Ligand SMILES: NC(=O)C1=CN([C@@H]2O[C@H](COP(=O)(O)OP(=O)(O)OC[C@H]3O[C@@H](n4cnc5c(N)ncnc54)[C@H](O)[C@@H]3O)[C@@H](O)[C@H]2O)C=CC1
């Protein structure tokens with residue numbers, strides 16, 4: 059057998075520990091598939107003395123994470139996290155030293171992906187990030203390689219395991235989201251700052267990476283319209299179910315003549331749609347190509363084993379000598395495309411209002427809808443346990459987002475409303 063691929067590993071938490079376990083458990087099989095052994099030679103993390111359930115005593119320990127770029131390794135794996143700070147310093151140092159780089163860090167890629175890809179291309183070394191989007195699902199490989207012959211019109215899906223875990227629990231147990239978040243954190247799915255998960259930022263990071271590969275456009279994280287699940291209540295989940303839908307946080311990117319539209323938002327997904335049946339921390343991505351048609355990628359989007367599986371798959375690709383530009387085409391060939399106007403997007407909407415239970419409230423809401431040109435498909439009013447208040451749920455006919463926003467804007471601040479209305483898109 060030829061020389062081993064020597065790996066330096068930064069970050070020994072959920073995913074880093076998983077990578078060590080995968081490489082140990084499947085050592086022989088991986089070596090046969092890669093054509094040579096893959097060996098960790100050096101590691102770095104914040105606390106040397108911590109018990110991680112994996113033995114790291116056989117590897118060189120470096121307190122300075124950036125120094126891994128200068129150690130005797132062919133490839134550096136970054137599993138520290140954070141858009142900037144030590145992760146970015148390590149990425150720049152590694153690619154600058156002409157070594158391959160593997161990361162699960164979607165935040166860093168969303169903000170600095172083009173710069174890092176340019177560095178990798180200039181040095182002719184691999185930059186790989188399968189674990190950064192949808193954890194163990196080979197969706198980067200699927201889009202970058204499997205769909206390389208297609209013009210992709212739309213890519214969308216469930217990109218955050220924490221939110222999906224929370225929404226599934228709210229669905230099956232009728233609990234509110236705050237109660238369930240701590241469970242997702244304990245299982246190792248949540249980001250170190252869980253607001254990235256529940257406010258849709260993590261899914262937006264991932265969506266911007268998918269868009270770049272799918273459409274051949276420059277990364278444009280700043281153009282993603284972002285919403286989360288913080289305001290979705292157990293009552294919304296129950297209303298959606300009664301209407302024939304499940305609530306899911308969906309990242310949606312589509313390209314047309316006017317540009318690329320990217321949005322992360324809570325959606326009502328019809329029971330008949332495959333995304334409605336994606337539960338727990340599972341992720342699923344749908345991609346539509348002009349020759350292959352619609353593809354569905356589904357599986358574990360978070361957690362130590364699945365995410366580490368994707369990291370090690372990248373290492374096996376590198377050991378085999380598989381190369382090519384990180385984004386399926388050189389950064390210089392990526393198109394600079396204007397963001398499509400969010401307000402011009404059309405769709406049906408679920409609108410929920412907590413209202414004072416008094417004469418004229420429904421007429422006020424209906425008038426705001428009428429004046430904004432939004433046609434109501436159905437309207438439900440329910441009394442809620444808080445005396446004197448009611449819940450009004452409206453499902454609209456298809457309308458431009460700008461019209462719905464205008465109706466909500468007119469109602470904001472109304473004495474009839476107790477709190478901010480909730481708007482969820484309905485997936486077609
Ligand atoms: N946990 C998951 O299910 C998934 C995580 N990811 C990404 O993988 C990366 C790692 O995530 P986890 O393993 O969950 O995080 P974690 O918090 O479990 O582990 C982070 C590791 O980095 C080390 N670290 C943190 N700050 C450091 C610093 N300043 N200098 C040196 N070492 C430092 C910590 O000591 C720890 O060993 C993140 O980018 C995350 O977004 C991606 C997909 C799934």
Ligand SMILES: N[C@@H](CC=O)C(=O)O
Nearest residue numbers: 218219220247249360
């Ligand atoms: N926090 C993320 C982890 C994987 O990317 C998630 O919940 O999906």
Ligand code: NA
Nearest residue numbers: 188191193195
């Ligand atoms: Na993946």
